[in-house]
Each structure stands twice: as C-alpha cells, then as structure tokens.
Amino acid sequence: NAxxxxxxxxxxxxxxxxxxxxxxxxxNHEYMSWYRQDPGMGLRxxxxxxxAGITDQGEVPNGYNVSRSTTEDFPLRLLSxxxxxxxxxxxxxxxxxxxxxxxxxxxxxRLTVL
Amino acid sequence: AQRVTxxxxxxxxxxxxxxxxxxNYSYSGSPELFWYVQYSRQRLQLLLRHISRESxxxxxxxxxxxxxxxxxxxxxxxxxxxxxxxxxxxxxGGNKLTFGTGTQLKVEL
Numbered sequence: 355n356a357x358x359x360x361x362x363x364x365x366x367x368x369x370x371x372x373x374x375x376x377x378x379x380x381x382n383h384e385y386m387s388w389y390r391q392d393p394g395m396g397l398r399x400x401x402x403x404x405x406a407g408i409t410d411q412g413e414v415p416n417g418y419n420v421s422r423s424t425t426e427d428f429p430l431r432l433l434s435x436x437x438x439x440x441x442x443x444x445x446x447x448x449x450x451x452x453x454x455x456x457x458x459x460x461x462x463x464r465l466t467v468l
Numbered sequence: 469a470q471r472v473t474x475x476x477x478x479x480x481x482x483x484x485x486x487x488x489x490x491x492n493y494s495y496s497g498s499p500e501l502f503w504y505v506q507y508s509r510q511r512l513q514l515l516l517r518h519i520s521r522e523s524x525x526x527x528x529x530x531x532x533x534x535x536x537x538x539x540x541x542x543x544x545x546x547x548x549x550x551x552x553x554x555x556x557x558x559x560x561g562g563n564k565l566t567f568g569t570g571t572q573l574k575v576e577l
Contacts, residue, residue, distance in 0.1 A: 396569040459512040
C-alpha cells in the first residue's frame with residue numbers, strides 16, 4: 355500500500371487565494387491529523403480527526419478548515435491564504451490514538467503565500 | 469499549559485562520541501513521551517516511546533518525572549544518526565501530540 359500520500363508537493367499562492375491540500379491513507383486508519391512545520395517552531399497541530407465525520411481543533415486552527423467524509427481522506431482547506439501560512443504541511447495517520455499507535459507521516463506539502 | 473522544550477537547535481558530535489539530546493516537558497497530567505526522527509529527504513517517523521522502554525538503533529530515553537525530562541541518549545554516535553530529532557508529548561486525552569522545536573544532530577567524521 356502507498357501509506358500516507360499528500361498532494362501537491364509544492365504550491366505557490368497569492369494572498370487571498372483559497373486552496374485545498376489533499377491527504378489520503380490506504381491503511382484504514384481512524385486517526386488523521388494535520389501539522390505545520392516552521393523553522394524554530396517545530397511541528398504544530400492544526401486539526402485532527404478520530405474518525406469519519408469527527409474533527410477537532412489543534413493548537414493553530416485559525417485560517418484552516420477540515421472535513422472527514424471518508425476514512426481515507428482528510429483534506430485541509432485554506433480559506434483565504436496569508437503570508438503567515440507559508441509553511442510545510444504534514445498529514446499523519448494512525449490506527450487509533452497516537453498514544454497507542456505509531457503515527458505515520460506523509461511526505462509534506464511546501465506552501466508559499468506571496 | 470503543556471510545553472515541550474528542546475534547548476539545542478543544533479548538536480554536533482564526532483563519530484563514536486556519546487550523544488544526548490535534551491527534552492524537558494511541562495504537563496499537569498501523566499506524561500506520555502515520544503521521540504520522532506526525520507532523516508534527510510525522508511518522512512518523519514517514530515523512533516521510540518517511553519512506555520515501550522525500548523532501544524531503537526542504539527538510542528534509549530528514560531522518563532524522569534522529578535526533572536520532567538526525557539533525554540535521548542546513544543553511547544556511540546554513527547554518521548547515519550545525523551537527522552532532525554523531535555521530542556513529543558501526548559496531551560488532550562490522548563488525541564494530540566505537542567512537539568518540541570527539534571534538535572538537528574550532526575555527526576562528524
């Protein structure tokens with residue numbers, strides 16, 4: 355199986371544009387999450403989902419929306435891109451909660467907002 | 469509030485020297501801690517978790533609740549250990565991972 359996949363790998367947006375970062379996993383994992391990685395700040399949790407139809411906010415949710423209509427997909431939407439959202443975005447999944455299972459990370463999407 | 473602190477942005481050691489990557493945490497509950505590693509051009513991956521009390525690739529980490537620390541150690545560094553290392557704390561009732569800012573380990577020949 356492919357594991358956790360993310361598209362696109364790179365994206366450049368102008369301020370105010372919207373877009374969706376795609377994340378999919380083929381391991382039938384219940385738990386999925388989105389992080390952003392910024393220099394000097396590590397990884398910060400944006401949103402997470404413990405199953406289809408269930409999502410919740412992480413540490414830095416403002417400016418981002420998520421939905422989980424299927425077990426496999428967990429897209430991240432930027433409603434109106436801002437330069438502060440320039441970052442590398444990682445999607446991750448695990449069979450259940452992070453406490454009992456390893457989180458598997460995607461390869462990342464590098465986003466630049468001009 | 470929960471917090472994970474990795475005081476060193478960069479740690480440079482010679483091959484064969486001992487390695488200690490520091491991690492301190494702040495959390496009011498019972499901590500569950502992890503070390504994740506990101507090798508160059510690879511995905512972030514779990515290295516070890518404290519509840520497993522395991523040694524992976526020669527690395528160990530002991531939870532010290534008195535000092536609120538979870539330092540990562542290896543007695544003899546290898547060139548292939550060069551990577552970015554993140555300490556992470558489980559919070560939010562087991563739903564959220566709080567990461568530290570990471571330490572870049574560079575093993576020199």
